[in-house]
Amino acid sequence: MPRIFKPVDIDKEDRESRKDYFDRHTPRIICDDTAQTGKKFRVKVVVGNRYQHPDDHDHYIHYVQLWNRETFLAEAHFTSGTLGNQAGQIEVDFYIVPGEVSMNLCAMAACTKHGLWQSEEKEVKVK
Numbered sequence: 001m002p003r004i005f006k007p008v009d010i011d012k013e014d015r016e017s018r019k020d021y022f023d024r025h026t027p028r029i030i031c032d033d034t035a036q037t038g039k040k041f042r043v044k045v046v047v048g049n050r051y052q053h054p055d056d057h058d059h060y061i062h063y064v065q066l067w068n069r070e071t072f073l074a075e076a077h078f079t080s081g082t083l084g085n086q087a088g089q090i091e092v093d094f095y096i097v098p099g100e101v102s103m104n105l106c107a108m109a110a111c112t113k114h115g116l117w118q119s120e121e122k123e124v125k126v127k
């Protein structure tokens, strides 16, 4: 079982190198707070916020997953060179159709060198 890194309050970290390390691996979910039953709903996932992750041949973000509670929803795979072999932020839009009264979304990002990283949870009300 891989170690899963969970969101930390990066602003509380003293060392800049540690802020960078956590920030550039942590996926963020960007979507509306409400969705409509049976209608396509866009969920954007961006890996990193203020910092950028490398895109080297042996060190890159390999995949991003989207979960609703314990249910796996979607996955996007990447290879080295996706970002032109320059540091950057992997970004992907998932389109899902909600069928419940609420969702509790979570994203995971896998780095080829630094393991599995979890986003903060995002609650979405479904009307």
Ligand SMILES: [Fe+2]
Residues within 6 Å of the ligand: 025, 053, 059, 060, 111, 112, 113, 114
């Ligand atoms: Fe990494």
